[in-house]
Amino acid sequence: MKKLFRRIRFCFFLCLILWLSGLLWFIDQIPTAQSNDTTPADAIVVLTGGSNRLEYGLQLLAHGLGRQLFITGVHDNITVETLLLHNATPQIQQILLPVADRSIILGHEAENTIGNADETKRWLNSMHYTSIRLVTSNYHMPRSLEEFNDTVKGVKIIPSPVEPDDFTMANWWCTRESRNLILSEYHKYMAAVARHWLVSQLRRT
Secondary structure, eight states: OHHHHHHHHHHHHHHHHHHHHHHHHHHHHSOSSOOOOOOOEEEEEEEOSSTTHHHHHHHHHHTTSEEEEEEESOOTTOOHHHHHHHHSOHHHHHHHGGGHHHHEEEEOOOOSHHHHHHHHHHHHHHHTOOEEEEEEEGGGHHHHHHHHHHHSTTOEEEEEEEOOTTOOGGGGGGSHHHHHHHHHHHHHHHHHHHHHHHHHHHHHO
């Protein structure tokens, strides 16, 4: 009985150490600032669901860092004009409004990150694009890259993270909301890695 208890305790502490190590690694993967990379891509892809994402994507498009802007996960009642009105400065509106009908494309099908990757893949295939700038919140970037790298094969992905208004990576542990957000993203990321690994193993059999 004592041996069994020691084994259970050993397994518990081993799992705890692995979990904490993974968490520290995951936190290290989260960007702490916007990227200074000005390499242009075929397209800019924005994942909806967080503050400052649309604003940054429109800014990148106005600065010529992509031929088109694809926004995935948009509500059906949202239009390009509405997005520009509420998420772009007057200067950026002036630049983009004349070309908005052909340079900004809305995707209405995605409901989560997996759906974002699938919807983007179909659009990229239709356009024959081979590079994108991926715009999402900094805490969401590791999982987004995991999903996109697994789904969107043969496409160069340039991460373009943004920091939401209500979240600061520098002191994420200071509030319950930030802690819960990081832990949730960590567990979702690990689930995505495990799912991709399992699918790859099943395909080999």
